[in-house]
Amino acid sequence: xxxxxxxxxxxxxxxxxxxxxxxxxxxxxxxxxxxxxxxxxxxxxxxxxxxxxxxxxxxxxxxxxxxxxxxxxxxxxxxxxxxxxxxxxxxxxxxxxxxxxxxxxxxxxx
Amino acid sequence: xxxxxxxxxxxxxxxxxxxxxxxxxxxxxxxxxxxxxxxxxxxxxxxxxxxxxxxxxxxxxxxxxxxxxxxxxxxxxxxxxxxxxxxxxxxxxxxxxxxxxxxxxxxxxxxxxxxxx
Numbered sequence: 001x002x003x004x005x006x007x008x009x010x011x012x013x014x015x016x017x018x019x020x021x022x023x024x025x026x027x028x029x030x031x032x033x034x035x036x037x038x039x040x041x042x043x044x045x046x047x048x049x050x051x052x053x054x055x056x057x058x059x060x061x062x063x064x065x066x067x068x069x070x071x072x073x074x075x076x077x078x079x080x081x082x083x084x085x086x087x088x089x090x091x092x093x094x095x096x097x098x099x100x101x102x103x104x105x106x107x108x109x110x
Numbered sequence: 111x112x113x114x115x116x117x118x119x120x121x122x123x124x125x126x127x128x129x130x131x132x133x134x135x136x137x138x139x140x141x142x143x144x145x146x147x148x149x150x151x152x153x154x155x156x157x158x159x160x161x162x163x164x165x166x167x168x169x170x171x172x173x174x175x176x177x178x179x180x181x182x183x184x185x186x187x188x189x190x191x192x193x194x195x196x197x198x199x200x201x202x203x204x205x206x207x208x209x210x211x212x213x214x215x216x217x218x219x220x221x222x223x224x225x226x227x
Contacts, residue, residue: 004152033216042220043153043201086152097143097166098216100152 003027004101006087012107019074021104023087026068033098034061034072035086043086046072077108112136114219116202122225123192131187131222135204139217142185144177145201147221153201159185160208192226199223 047061088098145153155169161182179185
């Protein structure tokens with residue numbers, strides 16, 4: 001069982017829709033990353049957060065430490081947002097490595 | 111350099127061959143990580159360097175896998191006697207800081223895709 005769970009696994013949305021991707025983890029963490037991976041492309045770091053909320057353009061990431069849950073929101077989605085979105089965590093005491101979720105594949109259509 | 115550079119981008123090896131994958135991190139980045147990503151899966155941790163010191167190699171799947179970073183910059187991941195199950199994308203990432211701090215935003219390379227026939 002993967003220690004970092006993401007939902008949904010696959011998501012199809014129409015351009016302009018508001019999108020939410022969820023991530024939950026099992027034990028205490030020191031930080032959580034949201035990453036974006038395009039087909040055949042490398043991984044881009046979107047956010048690193050340990051509390052609260054961060055916003056960058058149309059992307060918003062939130063984390064609730066008590067509930068061990070984080071969400072990535074995309075407002076006014078666009079076809080170029082189509083990618084795999086991956087949640088990854090530093091478990092407390094394991095700052096040298098990330099544990100990754102299996103990703104959420106997002107397809108945004110016109 | 112401007113980003114994390116990995117080479118080769120694609121490598122096809124016959125089973126039993128040795129391969130070497132190179133990672134050139136961003137200049138000045140202290141931390142360097144190697145991850146293995148099988149098709150359709152999320153990346154799995156292999157090993158971590160802080161400068162030239164390999165502080166964590168708990169993710170290396172067998173003693174056929176070896177990584178080094180002798181001068182604290184470029185790193186090489188070597189796989190000996192490759193097997194079909196080694197086929198994956200090998201990702202390298204670096205960061206300026208150490209540990210889970212605000213300075214530890216990771217920059218990933220594009221990966222090296224290894225196919226073992």
